[in-house]
Amino acid sequence: MVMPQQCLEDKFIYDTVPNKLSIRMPKPNGKVYSATIGKKKIGHDAAMEIAITKVREVGSEMWAEFWSDILNNPTLLKELPHSVEPTLTQEKDRHGKTVIIYRAIWTVESNGKRKRVCKKTRVNTHGYEESYRISKQQILTAYDQWLPLIRFLKENDNPRFVNSQLELR
Structure with missing residues (x-):
């Protein structure tokens, strides 16, 4: 042959x-x-x-x-997110005050290069639950194409997604 x-x-x-x-x-x-x-x-x-x-x-x-x-797609598993959960952090605003925010972080590909995108949602403005919901929705929308694969990995106890929520609460 x-x-x-x-x-x-x-x-x-x-x-x-x-x-x-x-x-x-x-x-x-x-x-x-x-x-x-x-x-x-x-x-x-x-x-x-x-x-x-x-x-x-x-x-x-x-x-x-x-x-x-x-x-x-040889780099598919590398392109998937490490987490689909927003991150709760503190940072200083331009006036020096501490602000609590949720960060939604994902990557997009343009011109053959991967670029990291970060959207911040203030807890002071929206409250904890709404800030989380907004950030989570941004992440789920960004990875919408790969949600079935991420769900499959979660069902197979992949450590990257074992504790992830793949729907909004």
């Missing part, structure tokens, strides 16, 4: 050990799936074919409907 020069599954297969191919894939729970395929007896091409088949089977089993997203 003729193998394609480069396929999407190759990014999970490493030829680091002389007689083995290593498979390393991220799991939805934040851990890493590892396996090795011996290539000394069967040859590199046959081992590569077995490794690609294994990556396809295990990946689609672990990631379900999100497997194609993981394959097609």
